[in-house]
Amino acid sequence: MTPIILVDDQPIANFITKKLLEIEGYKDNVKDYTDALIALELAKSESEAIIFLDLNMPIMSGWDFLEEMKKLGLSHKTIILSSSTSKLDIEKAKQYSCVVEYIVKPLNKIKLSKISPYLKTG
Amino acid sequence: MSPIQNNASQLYRITYEAYSKFANGINRCSNFQEIGKVAEKHLKYIFNFHVIKLIIEKDNKFMEYSLCGNNIWFGQKSLADLNKEELNLFKTGIPIRTAHIPENIAQGKLDISKLKNPYLWSWLFNKDDHKMIVSLVADEERVFNSRDIEILKLAADCFDAKFKELNLKREIAKKNRILQGALTTIQNKNEEIYKINRNQKETIKKRTEEIVKKNEKLLKISVLNAHNIKEPLSRIQGIIELFDLMDDESCRQELLPRLKSSVNEMDEIVREVIDMASRELIELKVKIDDPNHFSR
Numbered sequence: 001m002t003p004i005i006l007v008d009d010q011p012i013a014n015f016i017t018k019k020l021l022e023i024e025g026y027k028d029n030v031k032d033y034t035d036a037l038i039a040l041e042l043a044k045s046e047s048e049a050i051i052f053l054d055l056n057m058p059i060m061s062g063w064d065f066l067e068e069m070k071k072l073g074l075s076h077k078t079i080i081l082s083s084s085t086s087k088l089d090i091e092k093a094k095q096y097s098c099v100v101e102y103i104v105k106p107l108n109k110i111k112l113s114k115i116s117p118y119l120k121t122g
Numbered sequence: 123m124s125p126i127q128n129n130a131s132q133l134y135r136i137t138y139e140a141y142s143k144f145a146n147g148i149n150r151c152s153n154f155q156e157i158g159k160v161a162e163k164h165l166k167y168i169f170n171f172h173v174i175k176l177i178i179e180k181d182n183k184f185m186e187y188s189l190c191g192n193n194i195w196f197g198q199k200s201l202a203d204l205n206k207e208e209l210n211l212f213k214t215g216i217p218i219r220t221a222h223i224p225e226n227i228a229q230g231k232l233d234i235s236k237l238k239n240p241y242l243w244s245w246l247f248n249k250d251d252h253k254m255i256v257s258l259v260a261d262e263e264r265v266f267n268s269r270d271i272e273i274l275k276l277a278a279d280c281f282d283a284k285f286k287e288l289n290l291k292r293e294i295a296k297k298n299r300i301l302q303g304a305l306t307t308i309q310n311k312n313e314e315i316y317k318i319n320r321n322q323k324e325t326i327k328k329r330t331e332e333i334v335k336k337n338e339k340l341l342k343i344s345v346l347n348a349h350n351i352k353e354p355l356s357r358i359q360g361i362i363e364l365f366d367l368m369d370d371e372s373c374r375q376e377l378l379p380r381l382k383s384s385v386n387e388m389d390e391i392v393r394e395v396i397d398m399a400s401r402e403l404i405e406l407k408v409k410i411d412d413p414n415h416f417s418r
Contacts (some may be wrong), residue, residue: 012380016360023367081358084349106360
């Protein structure tokens with residue numbers, strides 16, 4: 001199964017996503033990180049991955065993460081998972097070709113079902 | 123051919139020719155000195171005199187204008203400078219013809235004792251808004267008689283009109299100077315007002331800029347605060363979503379502690395937001411109460 005990488009500086013946020021994925025049957029291929037730098041290292045080593053990415057993080061933000069991926073030529077399907085409802089953020093995220101979806105927190109079953117095609121094909 | 127003195131019509135013609143030269147000359151004068159020169163040159167051809175003196179009264183002010191040979195003198199006089207006959211003439215208006223001539227009539231420029239049987243003639247002419255006394259001294263060598271009074275009146279009118287004109291010009295010049303002074307004052311005041319206005323505009327601009335900056339800062343803070351609150355709130359909402367999907371035991375063990383910690387975190391952030399807003403409000407109130415704040 002395609003590895004799923006969760007990146008959020010809040011452990012509880014990662015926990016929620018992980019639980020929802022677990023309920024949907026994705027468990028062993030899910031890894032979560034509160035440090036975007038370490039998550040980036042893993043993303044580099046994977047040929048294919050699905051990334052759930054928070055935007056507002058200290059040290060390395062979601063934007064920094066996207067820029068690094070772009071530089072490295074990584075095209076992992078990325079789902080932005082942020083509490084920001086700002087149109088500016090949504091528009092900016094769409095500029096990145098790897099971003100397939102922008103979900104406003106909280107994540108729930110219905111929102112997750114929308115992106116399930118990416119999880120299955122991946 | 124009869125002597126010219128006996129030919130009345132010829133005499134009148136010469137007299138009027140002389141008068142018209144005098145009148146033309148007076149007309150062209152632009153100051154009192156010029157009037158003096160014209161009078162000295164032409165007046166003697168109109169009628170005979172040793173000394174002629176004009177006193178013009180207006181609003182209790184007197185101006186004297188005298189001519190004796192080549193001597194001309196004029197100037198301001200007060201009531202005290204007038205002699206008894208002149209004062210009397212002003213009161214009664216009755217013309218004077220007398221052999222009793224005041225010693226100082228020509229201010230020492232004429233020796234009356236050398237004259238042959240001299241007479242002093244004086245008339246008062248009432249003009250619209252002022253009075254004029256004309257006095258002259260004549261004798262047997264320079265004969266003045268009552269036939270000359272009419273032409274003397276004309277000459278006096280001519281003098282009077284010119285004096286009036288020159289005085290008017292003087293007054294206008296004086297008023298113009300006053301107006302010019304007022305204009306300068308107005309211009310200075312206008313400049314002051316302009317400067318004050320400019321300062322006011324600058325102050326308003328400065329204040330507006332300050333307020334705009336402050337507003338921008340407050341808006342940014344409010345957006346940032348909303349984001350900071352929304353983050354733990356969305357976590358709480360996420361946990362609540364999970365409650366429906368998990369069994370009671372798991373909920374109690376896994377969700378409840380996380381829910382508590384998220385709620386506490388949100389409480390702390392809300393508290394911080396309130397504290398910060400209160401500090402801003404207090405600071406703003408201090409600035410509003412301080413009248414010198416904006417002029418600094």
